[in-house]
Amino acid sequence: MKLHIPKNLEKIIPYPPGKTQGELEREYGVANSIKLASNENAWGPSPKVVRALRSSLTTIHRYPDSSCHDLIQGIAGKTGFNPDEIVVGNGSNEVIEFLVKAFVRQGDEVISSHPSFLMYQKFVQVHGGENFVVPLRKMKHDLEAIQDVVSEKTRLIFLDNPNNPTGSSLNPLEVYTFFSKVPESVIVVLDEAYVDFMDNEQQVDVFSLIRNTKGRCPVVSLRTFSKVYGLPGLRVGFGLMPGEIAGCLNKVRQPFNINQMAQVGALAALEDQDYYHYIVDVTRRGRAHLQTEMEGLGCVVYPSQANFLLVNVGGDGQAVYEALLRKGVIVRPMTAYGFADCIRVTIGTDVENTRFLESLCEILRGLGCV
């Protein structure tokens, strides 16, 4: 083969997804493994979602509704936005890609933080843009440093709030002040994949931020059905944004990007608010419990507003990750994110949390970390 591989592709390292239970069980010969590695909802989808999906199966010989009419109406009803201010993607990942596809050309600049969700930089590389990566300060987005690197070429700024992998969140006042200083030509993307797990007073008022853009940057909020709603396997996320931006994203969106089961499942999830509140509640309680218990083991647990915790285990994080794998517990190693002493653990069910804590305790004692 004599391929002409574009220079920008040569530099791209494929996204490292969390290890699956199947992989672990094949590689390590363990059974009954648990996965606390990908910030999923450990309790699964609402039973009402499962029923809605079952009854929708017999119509999958038809193409799905390309406009996602019912789902968009459902999102509009819940958020107060107009349907023409909502764009649905194959996971919020796809909405990130739409933003880059629509607004970033060769040489344009995009600002994000390190560490943060890895897909921002990857899409920018694929589309030939320039990544400006600003280190976190005290485990949070450094808004002043971000402001300093904004230039005439800046098209997008990505802020995951809460941040993945630290779980830290920005104070709403800091966010409003920052936005008021960003030029009107730059779109700021607030990635709110974990917003539901935040304390209510920490949540940013995206409705007024998106609606009142006079004299400052436009804002896009990204949401997902992969976390609190427990549907990562269906792949659905959405963006809330000014209608003018949504119009541009719809031009780069292919028809039928959201399959029929995803549309039905996401709408049913949105309608089951009791289940939503139950998941928020058990996750927040599990987070507090895991934090207290790990601190009791001598770990440093970073304050998190998400459904995961970044934990400094006081030694080699990679070794702790591997020892957990041998006990059938999958968490995320953090060396690639620059936190060699840390692991990231997703909040699980009580049974999973207990198994993780017992395993961690044995390992830390064995390694002499506690």
Ligand SMILES: Cc1ncc(COP(=O)(O)O)c(C=O)c1O
């Ligand atoms: C900060 C952040 N944004 C976006 C996503 C992507 O979610 P989705 O499954 O909706 O593509 C993730 C997934 O873990 C994430 O951590």
